[in-house]
Amino acid sequence: MIQETENTEVVSKVPELAYKFSKFLTDKGIENETVVWLNMAGLLIASIIIVFLIDFLIRKILLQMFTRFAQASKSNFDDLLVANKVPRNIAHIIPLLLALELVPIIFYDFPDFEIVVEKALQVFAIVLTLWIVRSLLFTLKDYLKTLPGLRDKPVESYIQVFMIFAWVAGIMSAIAVITGIPFLKFLTGLGAASAVIILIFKDTILGFVASIQVSINDMVRIGDWVTFEKFGADGDVIEITLATVKVQNWDKTITTIPTYALISDSFKNWRGMTSSDGRRIKRSLSIKMDSVKYLSEADIEKLKGIQLIQKYLDKRQSDIETHNKTNNIDKSLAINGRNLTNLGVFRKYVQEYIENHSAINKDMTIMVRQLAPSSQGLPIEIYAFSNDKRWVNYEYIMADIFDHVIAATPYFDLEIFELPSGSSFTLKQQE
Structure with a gap:
């Protein structure tokens, strides 16, 4: 059972x-x-x-x-x-x-x-x-x-x-x-x-x-151009994960950066530039200081042939003459009173040229200034912003500006400083 x-x-x-x-x-x-x-x-x-x-x-x-x-x-x-x-x-x-x-x-x-x-x-x-x-x-x-x-x-x-x-x-x-x-x-x-x-x-x-x-501080986004010198990174962020940030450099190599390095180390994010209205041009050329001089009447008349500064020279010449006459300045020596210099007129010309350049953003800072003199001459810096922020076009605009400025320097009896090369010594011996 x-x-x-x-x-x-x-x-x-x-x-x-x-x-x-x-x-x-x-x-x-x-x-x-x-x-x-x-x-x-x-x-x-x-x-x-x-x-x-x-x-x-x-x-x-x-x-x-x-x-x-x-x-x-x-x-x-x-x-x-x-x-x-x-x-x-x-x-x-x-x-x-x-x-x-x-x-x-x-x-x-x-x-x-x-x-x-x-x-x-x-x-x-x-x-x-x-x-x-x-x-x-x-x-x-x-x-x-x-x-x-x-x-x-x-x-x-x-x-x-x-x-x-x-x-x-x-x-x-x-x-x-x-x-x-x-x-x-x-x-x-x-x-x-x-x-x-x-x-x-x-x-x-x-x-x-x-x-x-x-994420909270919005420090880095995918697509941002960052420069991280410590890790040799200079390019676009292509991936952000928990442990790493991947940056594709301009030479198409990939640099991997620890995520926590973004808050422990210093890096540069170019997003502010890409989201702005222009890309900065900040470059200088050095003038030989012994080529700087006062301008004579003949020099001024010659420079009036340059259209961009003709009105400026007329006005400045009139203002200077009025000031010197009013103050009974002895002009037998050029150092007395107020005078125009070839470097000052050159700076004004470059300023006018930049302000009239079609590729420069006129609503952002435009400045041509002197930097501190050094053993390599007197730097004249151009500070402006190009309308086009694309890398290739930006470089072309900057090169176009400096091509013109370098070629214009001799018109003002100025010389650009450069270290002597082998050809310089050869020419000296021939003389």
């Missing part, structure tokens, strides 16, 4: 087909232990086939549904879901749940196997959850990058931070499942190892803090 009750319980828990299969084998005279193993193997093979078949069908159905919906929708978010394999990962959920339900049936006579397989499936469930979360976050990242307001933000850094915490939680959950220790109790035990964890993830923590500060 007891044996009958046990058999009835087995029949209620084991599928009828499997029960008939085991009875068939018993009737054939096969030993009970062998029947149990064959029954388990048959159930296992049948369950694997069923689970894989259901997984295949669900995956195909979900992919077709998502693909059709993506084609009909105007938004590209659903396209990104398909591209990042979100439907494919979600399709594994139902087969996994079915497998968990079948394990007690398959391994009814093997409780030790049942525990091991259940734990393995539970660990896989944790990994599958992480896959789904990761694919959803990657989809969100790709979608946010298509939005103009977020295209240059370090979205990847925040996703990486979230995924790090997710993987840590997943690994701890998996260890808790394998060891059989409750998750909260396992988590409490890790408190003692927090110092070791902080040491291991030191760079990650520094990068996380740095990425938050970089």
Whole structure:
């Protein structure tokens, strides 16, 4: 009677087909232990086939549904879901749940196997959850990058931070499942190892803090031109992650900079220039100081032939003559009273030339000034802003200006300083 009750319980828990299969084998005279193993193997093979078949069908159905919906929708978010394999990962959920339900049936006579397989499936469930979360976050990242307001933000850094915490939680959950220790109790035990964890993830923590500060203070965006002399970086930012910032230099090489270096070291961001109305020209040429002189009447009349400064010379000459006559200045020596110099007139000419140049922004600072004299002459600096900020055009504009200014220098009886070369000594010997 007891044996009958046990058999009835087995029949209620084991599928009828499997029960008939085991009875068939018993009737054939096969030993009970062998029947149990064959029954388990048959159930296992049948369950694997069923689970894989259901997984295949669900995956195909979900992919077709998502693909059709993506084609009909105007938004590209659903396209990104398909591209990042979100439907494919979600399709594994139902087969996994079915497998968990079948394990007690398959391994009814093997409780030790049942525990091991259940734990393995539970660990896989944790990994599958992480896959789904990761694919959803990657989809969100790709979608946010298509939005103009977020295209240059370090979205990847925040996703990486979230995924790090997710993987840590997943690994701890998996260890808790394998060891059989409750998750909260396992988590409490890790408190003692927090110092070791902080040491291991030191760079990650520094990068996380740095990425938050970089984002909040808007220090760097993707696409910014930055110069970081310490790391030899000079080019455009192409990627900002939790741990690193990638800069593509002008020679097309890639420099990788630790994210926390952006807040611990000094670097130059050219965004202010690119977002302004002009790009600065700040360059000087050195004049030989012994070529500077007062201008005579004949010199002034000669320079009046230069149209840009003709009106200036007329007015200045009139003002100077009036001042000298009013104050009875003895002009037998040029040093007495007020006088025009070839360097002063030259500076005025360059100023007028820059102000009339079509490529210069007239609404920004325009200045031609003297810098401190040095052993290499007297620097005359041009300070202005070009309308065109593109590198090639900017260099062309600056070169065009200095081509003209250098060629104009002899008209004012001025000489540009340069260190003597071999040809200079050769000419000296010939003289």
